[in-house]
Amino acid sequence: MKHTYPISGMTCQGCRSHVEKALNTVEGAVATVNLEKAEATIEMEHHIPTEVFEKALKASGGNYHIGQSPQPMLAKPKPVAIQGALYYCPMHCEGDKTYDKPGSCPVCGMDLVAQAGSTEDENSTYQKLLFKLKIAIAFTLPIFIISMTDMIPGNSLFQWATMTTWNWVELVLSIPVVFYATWMFFERAWQSLISRHFNMFTLIGIGAGAAWLFSMIALFFPSIFPHQFHSHHGTVYVYFEAATVILTLVLLGQVLEARAHGKTNAAIRELLKLVPNEATLLRDGKEMIVSIDQIQKLDLIRVKPGEKIPVDGHIQEGHASIDESMISGEPIPVDKQVGDIVRAGSINGNTSFVLQTDKVGAETLLAQIIDLVHQASSSKAPIQKMADTISSYFVPAVVLSSLLTFIAWALLADENAYTFAFVNAIAVLIIACPCALGLATPMSVMVGVGKGAQNGILIKNAEALEKLAEVNVVIIDKTGTVTEGKPSLEKMLVSSEEIIEKDVWQKILSLNILSEHPLAKASVVFAKNLGISPVQVNQFEAILGKGVLGQIAGKTYAIGNQKLMEERGINIPVDLFKQVLAEQKQGKTISYFADEKEAQVALVISDKIKESSQQAILDLQSEGLQVIMLTGDNQETADLVGKKLGLDAWKAQMLPQSKLDEIVRLQAEGKKVAMAGDGINDAPALSQADIGIAMGTGTDVAIESAEITLIKGDLRDIAKARKLSQMVIRNIKENLFFALGYNVLGIPIAAGVLYPFFGMLLSPMLAALAMSFSSVSVISNSLRLRGKAL
Missing domain, CATH: 3.30.70.100 (Alpha-Beta Plaits)
Incomplete structure (x- = not known):
């Protein structure tokens, strides 16, 4: 029990x-x-x-x-979308815990993220942060200008007011930045200290807070500082510009992150668009338009030509050709008869039929796909940022260094011992906080994203760039990913060498140009490319699930499958039939063209493999990646494509849930999985994978579910994206070195190790110079990515 x-x-x-x-x-x-x-x-x-x-x-x-x-334990149907906003920590510090209000994580301080499917406007956080960023920039920029002009000889600012006055101006201007625009960082720093989960906010809070408080004390009580800390103006050097610049740069990173999180619900919205809001209900012999919420099990629903099917059910009356690509990914419509199952979200062809409802609401297959996308996207915890990892070690080391500095000066100094101890301990905290740390990651990411866009690779966020470098398994869909994703005519099989192909093509074009079936359109495109023109057709008739009939110059011709040939009593020559069997064994679709007595030719139709697919798979395998194909197509076609491309493995007849389960299985084995797909049926797998890669030629749902989009739909761009990922990660690590290097070297000087030998304490100019050099180094190093080749 x-x-x-x-x-x-x-x-x-x-x-x-x-x-x-x-x-x-x-x-x-x-x-x-x-x-x-x-x-x-x-x-x-x-x-x-x-x-x-x-x-x-x-x-x-x-x-x-x-x-x-x-x-x-009772099994309950899962909701299609969450009613009301729920929020979770993107770092998943407390597992799957959610909150009913926006805010920050009580453990790590990260902004809580709205779950996919929430009704809350996901752009609100981004808009609030953007407004705060504008405020921060507006007040930080003049502070920075005032501070920097102090280094220029003959500065005209000092003709208007004294240095003390300008220091007071800096204080006033810094208040909106510290106590409004970026106050949340200090709250997060405090929370991280309480929870002992040190992160970037701990370092920023301590460093920027120490710099601002030091500046306040220096402004109000300059006399308590030793003469070594006074500038040539007679004032104590203040760090208002360092504090505000640090905080504003970190806020910039938060804005970029919020913009990426603002798109998390887009895939859910696109899926919900597949469900019509209304349906035609049949009751007591009458048709009535009702809301989708009013439909119950066993209701009869009429689905008209071109409409989206509102619920799961089976055909009660009539027949149809249904586009089920949202389930199987296959582009060719499926013919349905009385008793056959149809799914919500799939699209009806050009006939009308009546279905009896089997499943409604959260029970439908589409609702389950939506729920799978939601679960996969909300349960996927992003990896810890490198800056946070560094901070987890750096924060205790800096605090310890500051305490040791205070103790050493308090015990060893003869005169003004506690003043020197306090000032130098604060100096350690100031110099240890690199303002470029907030710029190190976003700068590389911005340059890397721009580089990707130039090469047809759209990258949604920094996390995608970071994780793509670690991938060791690539899952690919077949239709629209490896193949063109649409039926195309491959060749014509003839029953006799005496047949005049041009004459046959003219008749085929003339009949099929009147049909709306995708298979017919494939032969129309092929014939038009040959320069063929259609002729007049009389008594045209489309027979659902079988083909078309029509008269040309008084003679009746037929184009269709074997069922149509048998129904019309049309003979299929033995030689032609043998050729057809050979093609069908390779997963090809066959359509016959016949006169009233005998089939003359057979049209071989297939979903053509993209010319770039073979090279793309070889490129990935040469880098040590395992390439696996998961397709909703039949086993014969999967075997043919898998062997032809030399794939490591492949599986056929995979439903959306099956694809997701396979990725979960691989992840449980410790594999880092990238999934490349283009269809609605790929959306749950794209969300579950460590990295989702969508074909730009595919559906909006797939693109919104993925973190990377290949605009040209070329698999070769996966290798390019992976190379870009490795370049950006290396660049970020270099930036972190530059962001920390100058400041780490300054810590011993700030602690006063040179004072016993040279009488030197930390020069405020040196601290400002270290911060400037680290920022310039980070920016210059990031821009180097623009010149790299993919």
Whole structure:
């Protein structure tokens, strides 16, 4: 038996793990704890009293409690979209925990992100941050100008006012930046100190805060500072520009990140567009237009030509040719008869039919695909940023250095010991905070994204660039990814050498130009490319699922499949039939052209493999990547394509859920998976993969679900994108070195190691110079990416 119990007292992922271990100490119980739902699912052979589990929790320590009323596990249909906004931490510090209000993560300080499918406007966070960035720039720019002009001899600013006055101006201008535009960074820094999860915000908060507070003290109490800290103006050097520049640059990075997160719901919106808002309900012999929400199981729905099917059901009356590419990815419509199943979101052809509803709302296959996309996109935790990783070690080291500096000066200095101790300890915090750290990643990413766009590779965010370099398995779809994604006429098979092909092509063009079937359009394109012109056709008739008939110059001709030939009593010559069988074994589609008695030719139609696919797969395999094809097509076609391209593996007849499950399996084996696809059926897999890569020639849903889009739909660009990823990651690491290098070298000087030997303390000019050099180095190094070849 299996029951669920409410659990109270859990606040983080560590709590969840603690409770789960405690419950599993009870003999005969297997427990799984969910932090988000605050509940435990416990499987047991015989009922175990709740008191036993409560005793186990009490013995484990911690203030955790289990509810008294277990509820049986019931399968509930999953919602298509979340009603009301839910937010989660993109770093998943607390597992799958969600919040009902926007804000920052209580553990790491990152902005909470709205879940895909939420009704909250996902652009609101971006717009708020953008407004704050404009405020920060407006006030930081004049501070920076005032500070920099102090280095220019004969500065005209000092003809208007003294240095002390300008320092007061800098203070006033810095207040909106510190206490409004970027105050959230100090809140995050404080939260990170409390939780002991040090990150970039810890470093920024300590460094920028120390610089601003030092400047305040220097402005209000300049007399407490030793003469070594006074400038030639008689004032103590202030760091208002360093503090505001640091904070503004970090805010710029947050704005860029928010813009990327603002697109997370786009894939869900595109999928929801596949469901019509209304449907034609048949009741008591009458047709009525009703909202999709009013449809119930066993209702009869009329679907008219060209309409989207509103629910899952089966055909009760009539027949149809249905475009099911959103499920299978295959471009050729499927012929449906009475009793056949049709799916919500697929598109009806040019006939009308009546379906009986089998599944509605969250039970439909389309709703399940939407839910898969939502789950995959919200459960995928981004990797920890390198700046945060560095900060987790750098912050304790800097704080320790500052404390040791204070202790050393307090114990060893003879005169003004505590003043020197305080000033030098603060100086360590100031010099240790590199203002270029906030610029190191976004600068490389911006240049890298621009470089990708020039080469037809659209990259949605920095995370995609970072993770693509680690990929070791590439999953590819067949239709529209490896192949052209549309039926094309490959060749004509003839029953006799006496047949005049030009005359035959004219008749085929004349008949098929009147048909709306994709197979007919393939032969029309081919014939027109040969320069053929159509002639008059009389008594044209389209027979659903079989082909077309028509009279040309008084004679009846037919184009269609073998069923049409058999139905019309048309003979298929043995030699022609043998050629057809050979083509069908390779997964090709066949359409016959016949007069009233005998088939004259057979048209071989296939989804042509792109010319670039072979080279693209060889390029990926040469870099040590495993290339696997997952397709919704039949096994014969998959075998043909897989062997021809030399793929490492392939699987056929894969539904959206099957593709997603295969990627989850590979990820469980420790593989880093990239998925390349172009269809609606690929959307869940694209979201689940470590990196989703969409063909620019594919559907909007696929493009929105993916993190990288190849504009030309050329698989060779995956290798280019991976090379760009490696270049950007290397560049970011170099930038981090430049961002930290000058400042790390300045820490011993700030601590005062040169004072006993040379009487030198940290020069404010040196601190400003270190910050300037690190920023210039980062910008210059990032711009080098523009000259690199892919």
